[in-house]
Amino acid sequence: MSQTTGKGLTYPESSDHTRIWEWLQTLATNADAVIPGSVDVQVFTASGTWTRPSGALWVEVHVQAAGGGSGGVPATTTNQGSCAGGGGGGEYARGVFTATAAGSSQAVTVGAGGTAASAGANNGSAGGNSSFGALITAVGGGGGTAGGAASTGNVSVGGANGGTGGTGGDWRIKGGGGGAGVVVGGFPVKCNQGGNAFLGHGGRATGTASGSDDGFDGDIYGGGASGASNGPSGGSAQPGSAGAAGIVIVYTYKA
Numbered sequence: 001m002s003q004t005t006g007k008g009l010t011y012p013e014s015s016d017h018t019r020i021w022e023w024l025q026t027l028a029t030n031a032d033a034v035i036p037g038s039v040d041v042q043v044f045t046a047s048g049t050w051t052r053p054s055g056a057l058w059v060e061v062h063v064q065a066a067g068g069g070s071g072g073v074p075a076t077t078t079n080q081g082s083c084a085g086g087g088g089g090g091e092y093a094r095g096v097f098t099a100t101a102a103g104s105s106q107a108v109t110v111g112a113g114g115t116a117a118s119a120g121a122n123n124g125s126a127g128g129n130s131s132f133g134a135l136i137t138a139v140g141g142g143g144g145t146a147g148g149a150a151s152t153g154n155v156s157v158g159g160a161n162g163g164t165g166g167t168g169g170d171w172r173i174k175g176g177g178g179g180a181g182v183v184v185g186g187f188p189v190k191c192n193q194g195g196n197a198f199l200g201h202g203g204r205a206t207g208t209a210s211g212s213d214d215g216f217d218g219d220i221y222g223g224g225a226s227g228a229s230n231g232p233s234g235g236s237a238q239p240g241s242a243g244a245a246g247i248v249i250v251y252t253y254k255a
Contacts, residue, residue, distance in 0.1 A: 040252040044108045045245070050132070055254040056099035062250075064199045065090030065138035065163050066127030067218035067243030068178060069114035070192070070225040071156060073147035074121040075237045080149045080230070082181075083188035085156045086215070087114050087224030087243045088141030089175025089195035089202055090127050091163035095136050096170060099252075106133035108248050111140045113218065116225065117240035121146040124225065127163065130246035136168040141175045141195055141224045141243060147183075149230070156181035156227070162195045173198045179205065181227045188229040197222030200244050212236065218244035 004010045040053045052059070068087025076082050090111065111128025127140030141163040145156045162175035176195035183189065194202025194216070200223035203216030212235035215226040225241035 038254045040254060042250045044110050044248040047109045049105055050108050050250050051105045052099060052102060053252050053254060057253045057255055058099060059097045059102040060251040061095050061132045061136055063093045063130050063132055063136045063138045063248050064197060064222045064246045065130045065140040066111035066113045066246040067175065067194060067197060067200065067202065067222050067224035068127045068141035068143040069116045069124030069243045070144040070194065070215045070227040070240035071124050071146040071181065072117035072119050072122045072240045073228045073230050073238050074149050076149045076230040076234050078234045079186050079232050080151050080234065081183040081186045081188045081232050082147040082149045082230040083156060083183050083192055084147035084181045084227035084229065084240060085144030086178030086192045086194040086202065086226045087124050087144045087218060088162040088178045089197035089224045090141045090222035090246055091138040091166050091172060091174050092198035093136050093138045093166050093169040093172035095168060097135065103133065106135065108132055110248055111246040113245045114140065114143050114243035116242045117146060119237040119239040121148060124240045127243045128246065130248055132248055138166040138172065139163045144178045144227050144240065147181045147228065150183045151186045154183040175222060176202060178224050181229065186232040188231060190229065192227035194218045194224030194226045199247065202226065203241060212238050214238045215241040217241045220244045221247040
């Protein structure tokens with residue numbers, strides 16, 4: 001003979017071995033109490049408030065910061081090139097908490113993507129931080145630097161560090177750094193891609209060698225933008241592109 005708990009754990013029942021049966025019954029009943037019966041998922045693509053659902057056993061939180069915007073480039077004349085740096089990818093962090101440690105509610109902040117540099121020799125801005133109360137914070141990717149007009153060589157640094165330095169959680173992954181904007185012999189060398197994030201790709205570098213491009217936006221969630229460029233045929237000032245916003249995802253495992 002056997003008995004079954006409310007969540008399907010089956011254990012043997014025997015009147016010949018009462019103490020063993022009672023021990024198995026207790027073991028199954030205790031295990032049944034901590035097996036999740038359902039999972040509540042709350043996805044935040046904008047800042048808000050997380051409220052702990054009733055019956056919560058534990059809470060798993062994923063926090064992705066935003067990607068950085070890329071740099072712009074100035075106008076160039078014939079035989080000059082310019083290439084701006086790409087934005088860094090946002091940092092990612094994950095944490096698992098007991099229902100008590102997670103609290104009854106938490107303020108959720110979702111980082112905004114770093115803004116694109118305005119047309120000209122201007123820097124892109126860093127992506128915003130994302131957080132789950134004071135329990136986890138992930139840092140946004142750095143902004144790409146401006147390109148300079150050059151007929152020989154020039155280097156513009158990509159988004160610094162790819163977003164590091166957050167706090168809390170069990171483990172974290174920093175975003176990839178933005179690629180540098182490089183000019184060689186008046187030609188832009190397109191290694192100025194946006195940095196990748198754990199939950200989003202960076203914008204790819206543009207493919208035009210001689211024309212003007214403003215780069216590509218970062219992909220959701222948390223990707224950095226690729227940088228702007230001007231080729232040696234001359235061109236007007238170009239803006240950068242925008243980094244992708246972050247996201248916070250909260251799984252609550254319920255009894």
